[in-house]
Amino acid sequence: MCESSNKTENDIVRLSQAMDVLAKLIISKQKDGSQLQVEYEHKLKELEKFINLLLGLHESTVGSMMNTSVLDMVLRNGIEIMEKDDQKYALIPIKAKEEADKTTSTIQGVTSKKSSKKKKNKIKCSFCHEAGHTRAHCGARLTVIPKK
Structure with a gap:
């Protein structure tokens, strides 16, 4: 019986070490x-x-920009090559600056609207029965001196 429990313990130790190595490999x-994503961006x-x-x-x-x-999609799928007058050219997507300005202003407008519509917490505290906080954050409960 002692020998089988010893084998089991050894198996557990080996399994634990293997899991540790695997976890470290996944993290790396x-x-x-x-890091590759940061470099790519x-x-x-x-x-x-x-x-x-x-x-x-x-x-x-002059009124255009990339x-x-x-372009990100094109780079992932492969750049289209065009030949003209025995010379090869890579096609790069561009857009008018006006479109770019509209896009950025729309994005900025959406983010400002989201931040202004923050909802108030409707949860009631189970200790003081007031809305806006939970029992864990209740000031009334936290200020009560516990009985010894």
Whole structure:
């Protein structure tokens, strides 16, 4: 009986160590993934700055800027290559600055509306029966001196 319980304990220890190694591996992979995402977003922003600078240099494209949401999708699926006069060109999605301004103002308008519509807590406290807090945060209960 003692020998079988000893084997069981050894199995549990080995299983625990294997789970520990697996958990550490998962955590390291998650960190790598988040780091890659940060790097990708940084590179996308730098690319956006560069392309917008190029678009601003030419008079016919002064009112245009890069469409980042579409570009992100294009980069994930592959950039379309076009050939003209024996020269290959990569197509980059652009949009008018007016559209970009409308999009950003709409996004900003939506966020401000959400923050102004905060609902008040309707929960009643089970100690003092007042609305707005729970028993755990009840000032009346917390100020009562407990009997010894």
